[in-house]
Amino acid sequence: ARRRLLHHRVAEALESIHWADLDPASRQIAAHYRRAGRPAQAIPYYLRAGQVASRIYAQQEAIATLERALALLVTETRDAPLSPGRSQVAAHSQMAAQCHEGLGDVLAPNQPAAARSAYAGALQELPQEDRLARARLHRKTARTWWPEGEHEKALQAVHRALSILGPEPSTPDADWWDEWGQVQHLRSMVCYYSARLQELDEAVKDMERG
16 A cells, blocks of 8 residues: 555656656656556556657557556456446547557558557447547558558448548538548549549549539
8 A cells, every 4th residue: 555655646746747748757657657556547648658659659669558558448447336427438438449549550550450450449439429530440441451452441441431421511620621631532542553443533523522
C-alpha cells in the first residue's frame, strides 16, 4: 500500500511539473499510475505515449505502449462493477478504439494483415452512429490491401467507407468532406492502378461534383 501511494504521488508530481507539455512524460506518468493500482488514470497516458512514439516513428515502443493500454483496459473492464455506467462503458470503448486504430497505423507499413486485425478491433468498439470514424477505418483497411495487389478487396473497403459516410450532409461539415475526399482519392488511385477505367471515370466525376 505504501509503495502504491508513492507511485501515485510521483505520477501527480510529474503531471504538475510537465503540465505545459505532458507528451514527453506521458509514458512515465502512465507507468507510475499503473504501479499505483490506478489503471483508469494510467490508460489515457499510455494511449498518449503510444501516439507520441508513433509520431516519431518509434514503432516498437508505440506497439508495446498501445498494447499495454489495451491490456489495462481489459483489466479495468474485468474489475469494473457489474453494472458500470453508460458513460464509463462509452469512454472505455472510445479509448480501446483509439488504441486499436493507433496499432493499425503503426503496423500498416510492414504488417498489413496485423493492421487489418487492429482496425477490425477498433470497428468493434465504435458505435454505429460514429460514421466518420468507421468510414476512416474502412479507408485505412483499404490502404492495407492495395500494396498487396488486392485491388478488389481494397475497393470493397472503399465502397463500405462511402456507404457508411452516406449522402452529403444537409449542413456544412468540413470533417465529412475531408473524409469523403480522402476516400474518393483512394478509390481513384486503386481504379487507376487496377485498370478499372469506368469506375475511375465515375470517381473523377464524383470528385468534380464535390
